Amino acid sequence: MSDDAERRVRARAWFEELRDRICAEFEAIEDEYAAATGSGPAGRFERLPWSRPDPTTGGGVIARMTGQVFEKTGIMASTTEGILSQDFRSDRGGDDDPRYWASSISLICHMRSPKVPAVHMNTRHFRTAQSWFGGGADLTPMVPVEADTADFHAALKAACDAHDSRYYPRYKKWCDEYFFLPHRNEPRGVGGIFFDQHDTGDWERDFAFTRSVGLAFLDVYPRLVRRRLFEPWTAEDRRHQLIRRGRYVEFNLLYDRGTAFGLKNGGNVEAILMSMPPEVIWP
């Protein structure tokens, strides 16, 4: 197998493995909650395969769950190839040859409890004439709790520092800049890390870093969920949560590049808009 082919296979296999491990962990949380509260059946992921209109150009599987803890969560692992649309060529190293190959995992959790933060995580490998990794994770509590924010940042910092001490400050800053709503002069949440076009020239090292980010997420987010899972909340907390979710919608539709890229490059609409919260109010 050529280097190119082998790297594609390994990247894809990792994103799918990570998807499976996260699904298992989230279902375990559903089990714990159902057992502790006796409040009904634990949520289970449903897996929906999708392919592009021309299936030879790829597709993926959306794992989604409507549970008791996870009000709406979607985890998509997909692998696609094709021709970059004009708008995205210069950005993505496709000026000379607009063909691309991409594999990714992308995840969002909107939680029933306003005490449990929403979260987003995505890592991806992108290959044109160039090759790079991108991704990140960021936390959106409805009301920030300092201990949770600190633990989330610490987990990502450790993942970064294990590879290069310059990564964390750079990618944390990028996250703060990226997940920002200029029209409201508000950050989307409390941040995390964001990286794109990460290419040190050492593919193995960059792939290892990308795996570490995914594993850090898999470690820290379930811990935060379990910490807040049984805290009581009021109708007022819920209302606040539904309003804050409106900001999430505004960000994703007005500013998010992944959303724009997907919608303009024949992505799966249901998969791309999986990030939309299940229930939102703009009072």
Place this chain on the structure above:
Amino acid sequence: MSDDAERRVRARAWFEELRDRICAEFEAIEDEYAAATGSGPAGRFERLPWSRPDPTTGGGVIARMTGQVFEKTGIMASTTEGILSQDFRSDRGGDDDPRYWASSISLICHMRSPKVPAVHMNTRHFRTAQSWFGGGADLTPMVPVEADTADFHAALKAACDAHDSRYYPRYKKWCDEYFFLPHRNEPRGVGGIFFDQHDTGDWERDFAFTRSVGLAFLDVYPRLVRRRLFEPWTAEDRRHQLIRRGRYVEFNLLYDRGTAFGLKNGGNVEAILMSMPPEVIWP
């Protein structure tokens, strides 16, 4: 008074008069509903003045109501002036002199009953080195009813035809093209008319046409509301309505030029995002 100043005064006065007449009509519908059902107090508009950060550059009044019939309606009349941001100059005749003056009425209704269509109406006068009118009205039923759609189109057609028989076909087509969600390959609603940079060279005539569009709306929409007001509906109808509202959000944040213009030119965020539905689901 110069022609320029007189035209500004008259355009602004019209948009504010139309706002007042629409508010009165909507409140009358609230009264009728409350009287017929005995279900509680009729909704009333609340008027919130706003000004730009530099108040010498204008502001407006948002009239908004949360009623029994009108779940959320906002009618904004505003008059602003300033410097066009770079992105919007060529589009709006501001290449040589980027100063602009604009006055408008903009309205949106999200209705409690899934049997009553949502609606949007906007008319505006814009002055740079050039001067023109723009606007339109479009209907978004949750489940289209042919008679309502036909009456809505007929009212706008009559308003257009009274001025020039070429307007209606052109502006109906523009509306169908404009209020379209490419990512879903779906129209936003059943259409209406949309016009922009309307300038025949005869200001009086163009202003009269713009007034006619506003009056056609004031005639037809209340008729449609009264026609459907007392129809029963189910939880399933409501769920469908909340899902359809998601399409409205997607359109406004992904594609609407007025939203983008407002957010990038220091418009009032609450006023611009008044169009967001009060409650939405993305299941």
